[in-house]
Amino acid sequence: MSRGPLRIGMSARLLHTPPQELGFPGKTLQYLEQSVAHWIMSHGALAFMMPTIGEHLGITRAAISVHDYVAAMDGLVLQGGADVSPSTYDEAPLRPEWAGDRIRDLYEIELLWEFVIQGKPVLGICRGMQLINVACGGTLYQDILEQRPGAHAHRDPVLYDQFHHEIEVEPGSMLSQIYPERPHGRVNSIHHQAVNKLGSDLAIEARSSGDRIVEAIRWLGSGFLFGTQWHPEFHVAGGDLLDGGPIMSSFLAAARAAAEN
Numbered sequence: 001m002s003r004g005p006l007r008i009g010m011s012a013r014l015l016h017t018p019p020q021e022l023g024f025p026g027k028t029l030q031y032l033e034q035s036v037a038h039w040i041m042s043h044g045a046l047a048f049m050m051p052t053i054g055e056h057l058g059i060t061r062a063a064i065s066v067h068d069y070v071a072a073m074d075g076l077v078l079q080g081g082a083d084v085s086p087s088t089y090d091e092a093p094l095r096p097e098w099a100g101d102r103i104r105d106l107y108e109i110e111l112l113w114e115f116v117i118q119g120k121p122v123l124g125i126c127r128g129m130q131l132i133n134v135a136c137g138g139t140l141y142q143d144i145l146e147q148r149p150g151a152h153a154h155r156d157p158v159l160y161d162q163f164h165h166e167i168e169v170e171p172g173s174m175l176s177q178i179y180p181e182r183p184h185g186r187v188n189s190i191h192h193q194a195v196n197k198l199g200s201d202l203a204i205e206a207r208s209s210g211d212r213i214v215e216a217i218r219w220l221g222s223g224f225l226f227g228t229q230w231h232p233e234f235h236v237a238g239g240d241l242l243d244g245g246p247i248m249s250s251f252l253a254a255a256r257a258a259a260e261n
Contacts, residue, residue: 003259005044005045005046006044006045006046006074006075006252006255006256006259007045007046007048007072007073007074008040008045008046008047008048008073008074008075008076008077008252008255009048009049009050009069009070009073009075009076009077009111009115010032010036010037010040010047010048010049010050010076010077010079011050011076011077011078011079011104011107011108011111011128012030012031012032012049012050012051012052012079012104012107013030013031013032013033013079013081013082013104014028014029014030014052014081014082014101014103014104014107015028015029015030015031016028016101016103030049030051030052031049032047032049032079033079033080033081035231035233035234036077036079036125036233037049038233039232039233039244039248040077040248043245043248043249043252044252045074045252045255048073050069050073050076050111052103052107053065053066053069053107066110066111066114067114067118069111070111070114070115070118070120071118073115073120074120074255074256074258074259075115075120075121075122075123075224075251075252075254075255075258076111076112076115076120076121076122076123077122077123077124077125077128077251078108078111078112078122078123078124078125078127078128078129078131078132078227079125079127079128080125080126080127080128080190080231081101081104081126081127082100082101082104082127083098083099083100083101083127083142083193084100084101084105084127084130084131084134084140084193085099085100085101085102085105086098086099086100086140086142087099087100087102088100088102088105088106088109088134089134089138089139089140091139091142093142094142094143094146095142095143098142098143098193105131105134108128108131109131109134109135112131112132112135112225113135116221116223116225119223119258119261120223120255120258121223121224121225121226121251121254121255121258122223122224122225122226123224123226123227123247123248123251124225124226124227124228125227125228125231125232125233126190126191126228126229126230126231127191128227129195129216129217129227129228129229130191130193130194130195130227130229132199132202132217132219132225132227133195133198133199133202133217133227134199135199136199136200136201136202136219137199137200138195138196138197138198138199138200138202139196139197140193140194140195140196141193141194141195141196142193143192143193144191144192144193144194144213145192147196148194148211148213150211151211151213152165152208152210152211154189154190154191154192154194154208154213155189155190155191155192160190161188161190161231161234162188163188163189163190164186164187164188164189164240164241165186165187165189165208165209166184166185166186166187166208166209166210167184167185167186167187167206167207167208167209167215167216167230167242168183168184168206168207168208168209169182169183169184169185169205169206170203170204170205170206170207171183173203173204173205173206173216173218174205174218174226174250175205175206175216178246178247178250179242179246182242184209185241185242186240186241186242187215187228187229187230187232187235187241187242188230188231188234188235188241189208189229189230190230190231191229194213194214194229195213195214195217195229198214198217199217201219201220201221202217202218202219202220203217203218203219203220204216204217205217205218205226206228213229214229215228215229215230216228216229223254223258224250224251224254224255224258226247226250226251228247230242231244232244232247232248233248
């Protein structure tokens with residue numbers, strides 16, 4: 001008997017100080033960007049935002065736990081958003097605006113490892129890929145242009161997701177199997193931070209052409225733990241950019257296989 005559509009959890013973006021016009025003074029908002037949810041849903045899976053759990057919110061772990069939430073899901077997508085805090089990889093921010101979101105880091109790292117422990121796949125997008133690297137003991141460039149002289153810009157605030165560059169897929173990588181006829185591809189670029197020291201048990205799957213910034217990584221463990229620096233949910237089939245569909249299909253295939261075991 002069919003168990004129904006896969007249930008995919010999405011880590012929440014956190015807005016600690018909402019703009020006054022939203023009408024939530026002194027409150028923290030948790031939200032998702034609809035493109036990611038629609039990308040998941042367009043492949044026949046259900047998307048669920050997973051809120052933070054903490055005693056400061058009046059929710060004790062005896063009442064509900066991260067383990068319980070993960071047990072109800074088939075996979076996890078780590079959304080993009082605020083910078084990973086340098087304090088999470090034992091550095092001080094070089095500028096105040098690069099301090100990141102330590103609260104979100106801790107929440108997402110706990111989610112990530114609970115999914116891995118339960119044998120369920122994790123897909124990281126942009127910040128999500130950077131978080132995977134940090135969770136595995138790696139570090140980040142707090143700002144590419146400041147810490148990697150000669151690198152090209154990897155974001156344009158005006159063009160946003162219309163700012164693109166080429167990537168080179170590593171031979172023998174998972175990406176090379178997903179895109180067997182595409183050793184190169186064009187992707188969006190919406191980040192100013194990037195992988196510096198690669199985390200333990202991670203492999204580089206793709207780099208940006210020219211400056212060799214890491215663009216995709218994969219865990220070498222037994223489960224599916226994979227991240228892209230670009231936003232594949234913004235890529236559509238048949239366009240000039242690398243189609244994001246095969247990445248979601250591979251992630252959901254891993255979720256389906258885990259659910260059937």
